[in-house]
Amino acid sequence: MELSDKLEKVQVSPDLPIVQALEKMDRAARQILLVTDEDGRLLGTITDGDVRRALLEGVNLQELVSRIMNPYPKILPAGSSLEAARQLMVDHGIRHVPLVDKLGRVVDLLVWQELFLPRAEAHSERVVIMAGGQGTRLDPFTRVLPKPMIPLRDKPIIEVIMEKFYHQGLSQFILCLGYKAEIIRLYFNGNTRPYHIDFVQEEAPLGTAGALSLLAGHLDGTFLLTNCDIIVEMDYAHLLQYHRERENTITIVGALKEFVVPYGVLRTEDSSFWIEEKPNFHFLVNTGLYVLEPAVLTLVPEGKRIDMPELINAVQDQELRIGVYPHYGRWFDIGQWDEYQQTLKFFETMGFGG
Template sequence: MHKRSRKNFMSVKAKLDRICINEAMLVKDALKQMDREGQKTLLITGPNRLLLGAITDGVIRRWILGDGSLPAPVASAMTANPLSCPLHVQTDEIRKIMLKTHIECIPLIDESGAVKDAFLWYEIFSTEKPAEQFKIPVVIMAGGMGTRLHPFTKILPKPLIPINEKAIIEIIIEKFTRHGCRDFFLSVNYKAAMIRAYFNDIAHDYSIEYVHEEQPLGTAGSLALLSDKLNGSFFVSNCDIIIEADYADILKRHREDKNIITVISSLKHYRIPYGIMQMAEGGRLEGISEKPEYDFFVNTGMYLLEKDALGLLPAGKPFLMTDLINDCLAKKMRVGIYPVSDASWIDVGQWEELQNALTRFGIK
C-alpha cells in the first residue's frame, strides 16, 4: 500500500466524508447531498466504511420514474457491488477505466472491502465528461417582456440578461451545442431588434432563425409558426432558465417512453415554518403537524416535443405550454417527466432567483 502524509490523509478523509453515506439515508436526502457537495455519485457504506453500493443521480432518476419512493432508504435504490479498485491501482489504470465506462467515482478498497479512498472524474481529467452527441432542432421562447424583472427589462430584453460576461440565452444555447445541436429557432417579439443585434455581433458556429410574433403568443403559441420547419423530436426552452443535465439522456428516455411531450421537472423541497392545522366540520381541530416538509416536482420551462403535438395548436393565437400538455393528456397522448435535482435548475426569471444565479456563478 502507498503511504500518505497527514495532509493528504486529511484531504482524503474530507473527500470520503462528502461522498460516503449510510444505507439508512433517504433517497431524497441523498439527492440533497449530491446538490450540496456538487457530486453525481455517492458511495453507500456500512460500519468501518465497508462498501455496500453506490447511487448516482441517474439511478435516483430511474428510481423515481419507476415509482420508487423518495422517503425510501438508499439501500432500496442503490447499485450493489459497484465497480471498485484495490488501493495499489495506478492512476493511468483509473483513467482508462473511467474513459471506457464513464463512471465518475471509483472507490479504492482494502482487503476487507472498506473504502479507503476514491478517484473522482475531475481529479483525473481537467475537462468535463464528454457529452453524447445528437442533432435535433432547439426552439427558445425569447419573446416575453420579462415583467418580473422590471425595471431592468424596461431597457434590456430578458434573454440578454448578463451572467458571467455572457447573455443568458447564449449560455442556454451553449448547453445544447455541447451535445452537437446546431439549429436554433428564436421566437421573438419584445425588443427583438436588440436580440438580433446581439447575435449579429458575436461569432458562433450554429445557425439561428428568428420567428417573429406579431403579438405575444404565450409559451407555446409561436410553435405553430414552425410547423413546416420542425420534424420529429425537438427541444423547447424558456429563455430564463439553465438546466444542468445530460440532454442526450433526456432524448433517449423521451424516445424509449414514446412520449409526445417530456417535461423536464425539478424536485423542490419546501418546509412550512409553522404548525399546520387540519380542520374538521364545525371548526373542530382534527390534528396539527409541526413545521411539515413537502417535496414537489415543478415545471422548469424546458420540454422535448414531437411534431405531432403541433397539430393541437391554434394558428396565430396565444397558447400556453401547460394548455398544450393538458390537451395532449385529454387525448390520451403520453406525456412524461424527466426529473432533475433542485441544483440542476437555474431560474433567472425573477429578482431573487437572478441573485441566486449570480451567486452560483461566482459573481456575487
C-alpha cells in the same frame, strides 16, 4: 485532488436521509453515491436513475438511503484493467464501476465519461428558445430590455443558456421572438459565435407554446424546447436518451423543489393533536424545459395563443406518450426578481458566467 477525497465526496452511510443524499450527489456531480459502512465496505449504490424512479414513485425523501439503494451493484476487484471496466459497462449498460479490495472496501470509482467520452459528443437536435414574452414579473427592468437580454454577470441570460447547451454538444438554436425583438436581433447580428442561430417572429403574443406553429415544416426531428429565463444544470445527452428509450412524444423536465411552511402546522388525527414546526415538502415542478417530437407541431393552432399546459393536454387527447424526467440538481428560474437576485449571487460565488 487525492483519490480518498474524491471517494469521500460520493460516500454516504445507509442511515442518511434521502434528501441529504441528493444534496451530496448534486455537489459531487458524479451521478452516483456509494453507500458504505463505517469501515468503507460497499453496501450498495444510488445512481441518478435510482433517484428518478424514487421521485416518480413518490418516495418520502425523509426516508433513509437504504430504501432506494441497489444492494447488488456491478463491481470489479481492485487492480482490474480499464478494458475490463469498459467491457462491464458496455455489457450491462452502466456508467459507474466501483473497485473494491478483498474486504469489500471501495478503493476507486471508474466513470463512463472518463473512459469513453473525454469531450462532449455533438448532437443534431435543435434547441428552440421561447424569447418573445414581455417579462412582466421583472418589471420595470423589462420596460427597457426584453427579458432574454437581462444580464447575468457579463452576458445576457439567453446567451448564458445557449452556451450551456453548446458546451454539451448542442449547437443549433431557433429563437422565437416577439417583445422588443429588434434588440435581440441586433445583439446577435453578424454572429461569430461557434453555434448557429435562426429567428422566427411572432406578430402577436402567442403564449408559451404558440410560436411552435411558426416552425411547422422546419423541424423534422426530436428537438428541445426551453423558456428563456431558466437554467437547468443537467446532462442533456442523458435527457435525450431517456426521452427516446421511453418513446415519448413530450418529455417534461420536472425539478425537485422544497417548500418550507414558515409556521407551526396544526395536525389532528382522531382524538390526537400535535404541532409540526415549520414542516417542509418536496414536489416535482415544471422547469419549462421539454423534449418534443415534431408530431406535436401539427397540434399547435396557427396564429392563436396557446400555453404548454394546453398543448400537453392536446397531446394526451391524441393518446400520445408524455413522460416526466425528474431532475434533482440545480435549477434557476430567473423570471422573477427574488430568483434573479439569488441566481446572480450563486453565479458570482461559483464563478459561473456561461
